[in-house]
Amino acid sequence: MTGVYVASSDAESDKRTIALGMTELLAGTVDSIGVFRPIVAEQGRDPLLETLRRRFGLGDPYEDCVGVTYQRVHTDPEEAMSEIVAAYGALSARHSAVVVVGTDYTDAVTATEFAFNARVAANLGTPVLLVVSGADRGTAGVRSEIAVVHAELAREHATRLATVVDRVHPDGTSGLRERLEGIAYVLPDVPGLSSPTVRDLQRACDARLLFGDAERLARETSGVDIASMSLPALLDRMTADRLVLLTADRAGSLLPALLAAHTSPDFPSLAGVVLTGDTEMPEPVWRLLTGMDVRLPVLTTPLDTYTAATRLAPVRGGLAPLSDKKIESALATFGTAVDGPELLNRLRVTRTGAVTPLMFEYTLLDRARADRRRVVLAEGTEERVLRAADLLLRRDVVDLTLLGSPREVRARADDLGLDLGAVDVIDPDSSELRDRFAEEYASLRAHKGVTVDLARDTVREVSYFGTLMVHCGLADGMVSGAVHTTAQTVRPSFEILRSGLVSSVFFMCLADRVLVYGDCAVVPDPSAEQLAEIAASSADTAARFGVQPRVAMLSYSTGASGTGADVDKVRAATDQVRQARPDLELEGPIQYDAAIDPGVAHTKLPDSTVAGRATVFVVPDLNTGNTLYKGVQRSAGAVAIGPVLQGLRKPVNDLSRGATVRDIVNTVAITAVQARKDERDT
Template identity: 35%
Template sequence: ISNDGKRDSDIDFMLKHFNLNISYEACLGFTINDYVEAYADGREDKLFELLFDKIDQLHQAYDFILIEGYPRTVFASALDFDLNLEIAKNINTAYVPVLNAKGKSVESILNEVQFATESIEEEACIHLATFVNRCDPNMIDDIKRLIPDREQIFLLPEEKELDTPIIREVVDALKEEKAEMIMGEPEQLEHLVSKKKIAAMGVENYLKRMTSDSLVIVPGDRVDIILATMLSFYGKKHPNVAGIILSGGMKPSKTIMNLLKDVDESVLPILAVESDSYQTAIALNSVQAVMRPENKRKITLAKGIFDAAVDKKAIADRFNKSSSEIMTPMMFEYKLFERAQSRRQRIVLPESSDERILRATEILLRRDIVDIILLGNKKEIRHQSALLRLDISRATIINPCKSKLREVFSQKFYALRKHKGLTLKAARDALEHPNYFGTMMIQEGMADGMVSGATHTTADTVRPALQIIKTKPGISIVSSLFFMCLDTKVLVYGDCAVNLDPGASELAQIAISSAETAEQFGIEARVAMLSYSTGDSG
């Protein structure tokens, strides 16, 4: 939404026109300033997470969500990419650009259409349709001839009435001038205002310059102009103005008002303002036409234009058939957080001396999605986190060398491995190593998982799990995998760290294990077998 702090008129319109039982706040995204500041600070992912949360909440109650973007010109000076496309890509939704063709040539319109199409393709978004709004009716046939048939591009003609303000919008714009309606009916506030006229001359010359649908600004003591304007309404050959604004804080006398009200019906709305005619005319320059839920005439006109220009069935069919395999890193991370939050786990981090681990710990604790157990010297961990200005106070810290659990774990580890020649002393020595201690915590149900490998080798990380927890039934070989987060997809690469020269059957098992892991993380498994060469062998 805009940065001015005002309620968004489009949101208000949708809520009232469609009678939606949704709070205004639930429909708000974020302002341009919010995003620009977050982008500059490297925090834009946090805004996207808030947006994801809001969309998820709406999805629980509604079948369809429409997200209105912002004009490219609004953020073009601050960002070198299309924010709307960035949002569409990260929430994996169909995208419909709406282009403004007012005052543009055929060539310029075609260039904008091509640019929008290529931008959507480049971001791998679903291109549902393109609406080119406010086209010169005389250009539409020329544009259609030059647009490829395969593209769903719809040209909507300019309709002057939709861009013409009404009396109600004039009243809103003149609030500071204390505008009030002193005569007329509420429905007359819907009168269109095509022009404004300041009446400063005599009646005869004024009548020659009157135009239909104009708003007449006249000092409140000019009874002659007021009466002539109202009388012209009944003239068959005279224009009908939209209304009258009485300026200067002056109103007709009670006698004149009674005369005006004595007419059979209130033919014109009459407003009174405190400002003079010139100030009032200046204020009217800021009046903009806005689609309002009360203006049935404009709504009906807009719907008629849309129905005539757009193949709604084709768009609906395209939407129902559309699907996307986009998975951006931001989406992937958000889904991981969602799953973690819905199934809270206890995670052991054995590399607590590493700054990255401590920073990650603070992030996880702040988001309150997991219980963290840090292994190491409590004083040293607290001191290092204080130096880094990190708050990890909610983490559990266990020193394997001093914990009473060490002896308990040593005895159990010895029992598991004594048939392999392990001695009790060797078991006790092993349990001083945080990876062994953390693995035993998982074995004994004191933790649900462990993350290691930031400072330890792959062998040091995998060996305790092989010796204590062992492989799943049916799995004949241990393998590793990486999640490669690309711009619009997440790929699983396995095995890149454990098995140096696997045979055919081992490769098959690695592929199966990697595919199963991918499915567990919500990634559709389609396996490709890749060969590789090292050094100068290839």
């Protein structure tokens, strides 16, 4: 078991970026990971621990991830240390690696809190990843602080893994990095990491939500403005992501105008409005607002404006689990500034042969980032797509093109508080590419009687427009389907990009492994020849994404025990794959339980290298496949990524209309990796 203790030297450093980055680094390398906080506050759940558990889908109960409270340390430090060691031991026994995150300097546990953290690390036997703040410190100050805490670690007999200097102004990172080479990694201050959300500010002034989406309370704010001027002056001074304080008795004259300006692309998008004082809103204004589709959070507080502003001014982020935007910004910063392989080498971590869902996702994003591609997202005004685009840009994974009206896309992004400045936005209705695409599509489909005039209307549809961008080399792949049906998404690719039999796979991410199911979405009733082609394609797709292919050709019968047309088809397909691809580990016909359960496999096929350990499951028909993957998805809590299409010259992938933001991120990354492979094959 590998453990690492993330400890900061003072309250000015911010361990959140380091804790997130170290957890992702280990999650992408080992098959099971835990997180642990030795000391937490008495009340509520620890925000950083909850951030780590949610982001990495960790299944340990919260109570198993904590040691003791600050009060317990004050009362009996020695007994508290014993309890911390015991709790850590119980958690670490279940995992290959554990990330331990030290105290936050919110309630000092001893005269020197860092010394206590060093003592805990020594007792746990975990090396310390030291975090030192570079905020408002010159090189001499940083060197002095590092020397002091290194000596402190030595006095407590704790081992230092590495040192990270964080919160450095971006303009000074390169110079400081050169002066500290061999001593420490240098991280720039993560933009917005300490910015409070609307919810942070809501709690600080005891406000409640009157109107708007509760989800928008997670939006980051750039500061607080007091609406004490006239409407023209207020509109002229509006800036993005601000929380506006407005006395309730002025709401009738100013609030409707603020809401209108917020939704207009000609004005910056606000984070929220707080009405101060106990004055009731005039009834006509209340009636007007309740009839509007108000999405901007409008809150009310009993505090007067001065008191509310005084309470809000010092608030920093961190009162709640981090938002996805902040998490991805932190991970991107860590990944760029810290040499992950070097850290793993110092920890002597060996990559496991298994592929867990976290490892799959980590490797996927890393491979996409290593060779950037451009992916077009056809549904450019859909909220989930916009949020996914924001996260992809923060992680620097791909270049993106969104389809839709630029004005509408930008306004929607501003309303959601998203930074999509690096995204290209193209409107198929007005783009100069429309005529070019119409001529190209008419040429491709002339045998079907398609003329340029007919094609000009067809290519206005976003799925056709996006597919033609891929065909013409203006994008490397396309993702759609969050709003459109599968038929609307894939029909253009069948017409324009087909290179052979088009089939699909789902990546089924279970708690401890990733499996590949094909074909569960495209070919209704494949022949033996088609089934053999699907098996070979699915095996290649699995290997491309780091899943060692051991192919099970599923049927209601195992081995030679069954007869009938359906099992004969699977048997014939298996023989064809063996002849065409002798390099593949293959078994069939085989029942699902014999393919996945080692105990059943030992009874039914004791000499098989695939039975009981299959990773690629090829179903005999679409009815079986769709039922199988949805059954596993629901009953086992698996995450299904796909369908990922095979048999196209360039990648186009479909989303479920219930796709989450994370599903979209993963599908875009898969598309980018497919594009790399497809380019090498051409």
